[in-house]
């Protein structure tokens with residue numbers, strides 16, 4: 001390899017450089033010939049030609065379009081003529097020019113970006129044209145593949161009734177597929193925008209569900225919510241929306257992409273099921289109330305009786321009736337979880353007093369475990385007292401159910417970051433990591449062999465989680481299999 005310095009530069013340096021440049025050919029501006037004056041190796045390779053064959057020939061003589069598969073001589077010829085007459089550069093961003101594949105001996109589609117640059121002579125007229133071509137086949141093929149996969153996605157979305165949308169969080173630009181018109185009860189011609197779509201969302205759901213889901217998604221990157229929407233015909237429908245948030249380098253949310261689907265039918269099924277549970281539970285409550293009253297009467301009448309069996313049998317029956325009443329109440333609560341049905345009656349109260357009452361009540365019902373609650377002073381919260389009590393009792397009764405008799409159950413409360421945090425710790429069987437997230441879902445019970453003998457429906461924690469979330473609090477669990485669990489919830493403190 002020759003090392004060139006400023007002293008030994010070869011006279012033909014520029015010709016050498018030209019021949020090594022990517023896809024270039026220098027033409028004389030002598031229409032209609034356009035004589036080839038110089039050509040780069042790359043250009044020759046692309047056109048399967050040798051320098052000797054083409055030098056000094058007219059461009060269209062050297063590269064006859066029919067042999068080379070050039071799509072439209074007129075485009076190339078007109079391009080050159082354009083440069084000559086206007087003296088301006090002609091840029092062709094996309095040109096198909098097929099190239100022979102040596103292995104298959106067939107022409108394969110190739111795409112090029114092409115520029116014809118004028119070079120002016122002393123008379124200020126175009127004397128030469130420098131043509132450069134860049135192979136953009138890879139780029140074009142990738143674009144085709146992208147468009148094809150987008151098409152496939154759109155078809156699949158259309159077939160499943162999914163609307164796909166894209167929201168720019170900086171300027172609120174909102175684009176979506178035509179299915180969104182369908183889902184919101186409009187004809188394809190109706191113009192929808194972000195505001196009109198939001199206006200159709202039920203007022204309560206917008207405030208309680210959408211806003212919360214937005215806030216959450218800016219933290220986690222995932223958006224998920226189910227809301228009621230008003231159709232223009234006055235009917236109420238349900239849609240489920242799922243999306244992903246994209247963040248910039250400063251972790252600022254900038255874009256949201258997702259899908260929306262109509263879930264009215266499954267929601268109506270769920271509502272029908274809940275209504276059925278509510279009705280059945282209600283019907284069961286009436287005979288149970290009179291059964292309980294008769295048992296209480298019987299207990300008083302038996303006060304003087306001597307037969308210990310009859311006395312314990314009546315007490316045990318009373319306990320079973322209490323259990324069943326509690327179960328029926330929780331079924332009734334579940335049916336009240338539809339939006340707008342679970343109403344919170346908030347008040348200021350001392351949560352430590354409430355925990356104390358729940359502990360006393362639990363001790364009275366079951367004396368099998370050692371319940372401990374140490375606290376200092378008063379912690380005031382603004383919450384629904386009865387429902388918060390329900391959560392505490394549920395934590396305690398689970399701790400009793402899922403830990404060995406005679407073991408310790410510790411309750412604790414403390415203030416941290418304007419919140420009160422309450423915990424119930426047991427030394428029981430614990431929960432596998434894979435179940436820890438799911439136990440707060442409706443009807444979920446950990447899939448444990450030894451759980452078969454423990455009665456339950458998997459609704460207590462679901463209810464507790466709904467109650468806490470509606471107070472804008474948090475509920476969670478820490479647990480180690482075989483060692484025990486700590487269930488936590490936190491609630492905002494009363495404003496001072």
Ligand code: ADP
Nearest residue numbers: 398399402430439445446456457458459460461
């Ligand atoms: P249930 O106890 O009626 O099944 P819950 O909703 O209260 O319903 O609890 C859901 C599931 O969570 C239980 O079935 C059990 O698998 C698990 N679980 C709850 N509390 C505990 C606990 N203290 N220790 C171990 N597992 C628990």
